[in-house]
Amino acid sequence: MHSNDHTPPPNDDGTRHFFDDPVKTRWFFRIFFVLCAVALAFDVLDLIGVGYHKETHLGAEKVPGFYGIYGFAGIVALVIVAKGLRKVVARDEAYDDR
Amino acid sequence: MIVDLPPALLLIAGALVVPFLRGPLRAAWMVGVAVAALVNFVGVEHGTHWQVGVFGYTLELGRVDKLGYLFGLLFHIAALLAVIYSLHVKDTVQQVAALAYAGSAIGAVTAGDWITLFVWWELLALTSVFLVWAGRSEKTYAAGVRYLLVNIASGLLLLAGILFRTNDGGSLSIEPMLLGDTASVLIFLAIGIKCAFPLAHGWVIDAYPRATPTGTVFLSAFTTKAAVYLLARVFPGAEPLIWIGLVMASFPIFYAVIENDLRRVLSYSMINQVGFMVVGIGIGTPLAIDGAVAHAFADVIFKGLLFMAMGAVLMRTGTANGTDLGGLYKSMPWTTGFCLVGAASISAFPLFSAFVTKSMILSAALAEHHYLVWWVLLFASAGVLEHAGIKIPYFAFFAHDSGKRPKEAPWNMLVAMAIGSVLCIVIGSFPSLLYGLLPYEPMLHGHAYTPYDATHVVTQMQLLLFAILAVWWLMKAGIYPPEERKINLDVDRLYRALARGFWWIVTVPLAHLGKAIDSAVLERIPARVVAFAGFAHAEERAHRGWVTGASVLIALILLVGYLLVYYLSG
Amino acid sequence: MIDFVQKHLPILIVVLPLLAGLGALFVGRRHQPWMLALATTWTVFGLTIALLTRVLRDGTVEYAIGGWAPPWGIALRVDAVNAFILLIVAGIAAVTTVFARRSIAAEVPDYRWRFFYSAWLLCFTGLLGITITGDAFNLYVLLEISSLSTYTLIALGMGKDRRALTAAFRYLVLGTVGATFILLGIGHLYMMTGTLNMADLAVRLHDLHDNRVVLTAFAFMTVGLGLKVALFPLHMWLPNAYTYAPSVVTAFLAATATKVGAYMAYRFMFTIFGRTFTEGQFTVDIFLITFSCIAIVFASFVAIRQNHIKRLLAYSSVAQIGYIVLGMGLHNPDGLTGSIVHVFNHAITKGGLFLALGAIVYRLGDVTVGEFQGIGRRMPLTAAAIVVGGLSLVGVPLTAGFISKWYLIQGCIESGRWVVAIVVLGGSVLAVVYVWRLVELAYFTAPSQPEVEVREAPLSLLIPTWLLIGATVWFGIDATFTASTARTAAETLLGVIP
Numbered sequence A: 001m002h003s004n005d006h007t008p009p010p011n012d013d014g015t016r017h018f019f020d021d022p023v024k025t026r027w028f029f030r031i032f033f034v035l036c037a038v039a040l041a042f043d044v045l046d047l048i049g050v051g052y053h054k055e056t057h058l059g060a061e062k063v064p065g066f067y068g069i070y071g072f073a074g075i076v077a078l079v080i081v082a083k084g085l086r087k088v089v090a091r092d093e094a095y096d097d098r
Numbered sequence B: 001m002i003v004d005l006p007p008a009l010l011l012i013a014g015a016l017v018v019p020f021l022r023g024p025l026r027a028a029w030m031v032g033v034a035v036a037a038l039v040n041f042v043g044v045e046h047g048t049h050w051q052v053g054v055f056g057y058t059l060e061l062g063r064v065d066k067l068g069y070l071f072g073l074l075f076h077i078a079a080l081l082a083v084i085y086s087l088h089v090k091d092t093v094q095q096v097a098a099l100a101y102a103g104s105a106i107g108a109v110t111a112g113d114w115i116t117l118f119v120w121w122e123l124l125a126l127t128s129v130f131l132v133w134a135g136r137s138e139k140t141y142a143a144g145v146r147y148l149l150v151n152i153a154s155g156l157l158l159l160a161g162i163l164f165r166t167n168d169g170g171s172l173s174i175e176p177m178l179l180g181d182t183a184s185v186l187i188f189l190a191i192g193i194k195c196a197f198p199l200a201h202g203w204v205i206d207a208y209p210r211a212t213p214t215g216t217v218f219l220s221a222f223t224t225k226a227a228v229y230l231l232a233r234v235f236p237g238a239e240p241l242i243w244i245g246l247v248m249a250s251f252p253i254f255y256a257v258i259e260n261d262l263r264r265v266l267s268y269s270m271i272n273q274v275g276f277m278v279v280g281i282g283i284g285t286p287l288a289i290d291g292a293v294a295h296a297f298a299d300v301i302f303k304g305l306l307f308m309a310m311g312a313v314l315m316r317t318g319t320a321n322g323t324d325l326g327g328l329y330k331s332m333p334w335t336t337g338f339c340l341v342g343a344a345s346i347s348a349f350p351l352f353s354a355f356v357t358k359s360m361i362l363s364a365a366l367a368e369h370h371y372l373v374w375w376v377l378l379f380a381s382a383g384v385l386e387h388a389g390i391k392i393p394y395f396a397f398f399a400h401d402s403g404k405r406p407k408e409a410p411w412n413m414l415v416a417m418a419i420g421s422v423l424c425i426v427i428g429s430f431p432s433l434l435y436g437l438l439p440y441e442p443m444l445h446g447h448a449y450t451p452y453d454a455t456h457v458v459t460q461m462q463l464l465l466f467a468i469l470a471v472w473w474l475m476k477a478g479i480y481p482p483e484e485r486k487i488n489l490d491v492d493r494l495y496r497a498l499a500r501g502f503w504w505i506v507t508v509p510l511a512h513l514g515k516a517i518d519s520a521v522l523e524r525i526p527a528r529v530v531a532f533a534g535f536a537h538a539e540e541r542a543h544r545g546w547v548t549g550a551s552v553l554i555a556l557i558l559l560v561g562y563l564l565v566y567y568l569s570g
Numbered sequence C: 001m002i003d004f005v006q007k008h009l010p011i012l013i014v015v016l017p018l019l020a021g022l023g024a025l026f027v028g029r030r031h032q033p034w035m036l037a038l039a040t041t042w043t044v045f046g047l048t049i050a051l052l053t054r055v056l057r058d059g060t061v062e063y064a065i066g067g068w069a070p071p072w073g074i075a076l077r078v079d080a081v082n083a084f085i086l087l088i089v090a091g092i093a094a095v096t097t098v099f100a101r102r103s104i105a106a107e108v109p110d111y112r113w114r115f116f117y118s119a120w121l122l123c124f125t126g127l128l129g130i131t132i133t134g135d136a137f138n139l140y141v142l143l144e145i146s147s148l149s150t151y152t153l154i155a156l157g158m159g160k161d162r163r164a165l166t167a168a169f170r171y172l173v174l175g176t177v178g179a180t181f182i183l184l185g186i187g188h189l190y191m192m193t194g195t196l197n198m199a200d201l202a203v204r205l206h207d208l209h210d211n212r213v214v215l216t217a218f219a220f221m222t223v224g225l226g227l228k229v230a231l232f233p234l235h236m237w238l239p240n241a242y243t244y245a246p247s248v249v250t251a252f253l254a255a256t257a258t259k260v261g262a263y264m265a266y267r268f269m270f271t272i273f274g275r276t277f278t279e280g281q282f283t284v285d286i287f288l289i290t291f292s293c294i295a296i297v298f299a300s301f302v303a304i305r306q307n308h309i310k311r312l313l314a315y316s317s318v319a320q321i322g323y324i325v326l327g328m329g330l331h332n333p334d335g336l337t338g339s340i341v342h343v344f345n346h347a348i349t350k351g352g353l354f355l356a357l358g359a360i361v362y363r364l365g366d367v368t369v370g371e372f373q374g375i376g377r378r379m380p381l382t383a384a385a386i387v388v389g390g391l392s393l394v395g396v397p398l399t400a401g402f403i404s405k406w407y408l409i410q411g412c413i414e415s416g417r418w419v420v421a422i423v424v425l426g427g428s429v430l431a432v433v434y435v436w437r438l439v440e441l442a443y444f445t446a447p448s449q450p451e452v453e454v455r456e457a458p459l460s461l462l463i464p465t466w467l468l469i470g471a472t473v474w475f476g477i478d479a480t481f482t483a484s485t486a487r488t489a490a491e492t493l494l495g496v497i498p
Helices: A022-048 A066-089 A093-097 B007-020 B023-042 B066-085 B092-110 B114-133 B138-167 B182-194 B202-210 B213-234 B240-258 B262-283 B286-317 B333-347 B353-367 B371-397 B411-429 B431-435 B454-476 B491-529 B538-569 C002-007 C009-023 C032-058 C080-107 C110-132 C136-159 C163-193 C198-208 C212-229 C238-244 C247-273 C284-304 C309-330 C333-364 C380-394 C400-414 C418-444 C459-477 C480-493
Strands: A090-092 B047-054 B057-064 B486-488 C061-064 C075-078
Touching (some): A022 A066, A066 B371, A066 B486, A093 B486, B007 B023, B007 B092, B023 B092, B057 B066, B066 B213, B066 B411, B092 B114, B092 B213, B114 B138, B114 B213, B138 B182, B138 C418, B202 B213, B202 B491, B240 B262, B262 B286, B286 B431, B333 B353, B333 B411, B353 B371, B353 B411, B353 B431, B538 C163, C009 C075, C009 C110, C032 C480, C075 C080, C080 C459, C110 C136, C136 C238, C136 C247, C163 C247, C212 C284, C212 C309, C247 C309, C247 C333, C284 C418, C309 C418, C400 C459
């Protein structure tokens, strides 16, 4: 996801692997951000009523970008809670051998 | 149907021949058996076959209806894939066990009566434990014993349930039942253990990561799915399943974030996916049941694919720990690609399998106004993406370069993964193929269920893309927890403590006490009362005299006791 | 010829081995006695099959010796119960005799072989006679024949271990006490009824069921039979006898002697005492159930810590006898079926297991923990037989042991005895522990003397072992024959079928 701090040296034949090449990595993320924007743009289309209509069953779903927001917030919450869980349950690898 | 035998026996018969073959012949035989069994099963007609009368009961060795057929087909496909994947293995025990295990699973989903089911249920445990033991180390040995104990316990509960049922005059035929009386509760718990219900899930995360690379591929396909099948058959619409399933779908995703062993991450992921199915069965409408079994079908393939990819990594690098991996895409590009297909499938990207199966369960929840269920499952869907969609491929194949440059996986592994990948995409892209096999016609609001409409695709892409964005941001911001060389406590440690305690109490204090009583109370103490003459050697005499005299004394005491009791009560 | 055999089938079953037993002393000093034993046991096995078939088809077969009609003459009376037990005894004898040649050649010096086979056949005769006779005094005489020859057979283990003598002596004392109690019981009955014919006794006792003399007889019988079947706490003769007897003798006795004891118990308790036993006002069933439950739990615990594998299995037998008596104590059709079917299932299971141990003794000289370590790799087929037999002891599905437990638990549930049902299941768990210990030793530990090369047992030992072990799987998968025969026998005993 993020580029490494130290870029590994090229291979013997002078080529670089995909994610070792900063240019390719940059393009990879650019495309990804554009995709995110496109996904969000559909909700704008739905708002102005052009070309796309979002079928909804719940009030919450009608909020523009609801799925994006829920996905983003869900993951942030998940990771933060999991970090807390690690404090409680993590043990040294040698724990079993005691 | 080509062979007039219960389908399960084909693979088992095939397994029995394996030890007598060597080298390429054995490999060819294993693939041949798996293919022949699949072809044979495709032709099995729906209905009840092979009824046998045994000690006064009618056993239905093969009952094939839509539900059983779907699972039977699935298990045959899974068996074939796993056999191909493990063709390079040179270990008779594993090969025999694996085929017999697959056969037992097929037996379980085609059994028409409880006794037949019970037999297959126990064989599932007895055959598969060898796949855990095949690691041949102290750790895998202990994990195997625990695995066996838990699974046998499930079998005993099932047996108890069956006995209660027959005693209450219930029939032996496997039919839906209401959760309420003792028999149904016992059977429910028995299935629950194999289904990895919360608190009973320890055996999955304990044993699966410890089995051999190929063994786990077999393990992941059968036991839990056979349990899902049975739930769908026996307890459709049982409300507790909704809540149990919700817990299963959500708690493992937290553990998955912080777990270092990637095969253990997948084991948590498996519980999470089974959770979705259990919720579907609990909702119990035709659409929900269809969703649950369709998802089981998709899950066996994509979870198998992911376990195959991690198995290949484990075989090539000797580890499946996130801390020790990274950058493998450089030398294992094919494995990386197949793993990404598996990741996309489990994450439910459009055109991949879970997209057309999991959504049925969510739609059914909405249709039945189970709003809380919907919110939790949607959250769990994002969680799946995090650990199975991103974490697994990212830490194994990308992330920081571990410097490892292992060889690409052997050809047979690649073939198996390729077939799995194709299946994932075919199911996701042409859902009607799978829908046609489902027990009901998938219907929503009176219309045939269609996974591909603009809203579904857009909302799903939004959910997934922004979930990825969140992971990207959390890493960028340094919030995302790095992999650590740690283990995480879960109920499996509790099992271990209990098992160790039980073993100690039985084999040390109680067994010693028994021995002491046997020699002291029954021999020496009465012997003090009786003096007995003997022969020859002094030591021998003492010994002989004691025990014999003691026993005669006991016999006399008993006689007097019986006489008194008989007289008094007469 | 066929007609003659058909007509005199019951008496031939006793007379043939009796004559052969005497003849074994004179036919020669090498393998001739064995050949005679082999021919006799297999012939008798065939005869018992014919007899059982006839009984299941035509009902009870009566045979008056010398044409004197009962109750004056001595009668043989065969119904489904004893026909089934006869089949078990003869079948086990036939298979174990095959095993005996090499095993005995290794464990008993050659100048004693003819005595061995003579005692072997006489013991066989005694067991068959006890089972087939319809006369109570006759039963006592035959009991003594079988017991005396059993003491000899056990004592012949002294070539390997002198402790066989003490073991035989202990069994002699306790066996004699048991037989004497049984004789006293029979005497009391004769005093009250003036008859020794079993069928006649049953009729005359019907109205005397709470008579004090009958009760006294009943008490003597309970204890005497308890000694013979080795029901806890009267099991003390069994572990040493099984441990120090020649291997094949252990297999034969474990599979038949206590089973014939169980048969005597069925016959006296159900057929003869009938109401005294089954009407339950004397709470004897409580005693039987209590003692058998203690046997199941207690003996299993003792088995866990044994270091001699024969002794381990001997304690396991004490526990398994618990199941057999338990089924009697339940006295309902399912429980009794479980008991009778367990007589069969345990006979083939324990017989097979002790034969497998005999194969290890043949190769390694003994079967303590030391020899057993790593045996899974050294003698794979023998070790596999022990695993399968062990599974049957536990009661795993597809083995014979499962069928027994199934009926026993049904019987417990039928009587509403939940605690007992739990004991039966708990006994399985304890069996898992001691069987597991064997598996762990055989497969997960290294041999204690890796430098000694050990080959798989010869076929003449493997085949009989696997015949019995294979039978545990066969009758675990298809229990139609065993379960239906046991059911018929149980219904005969309970008086459902006259």
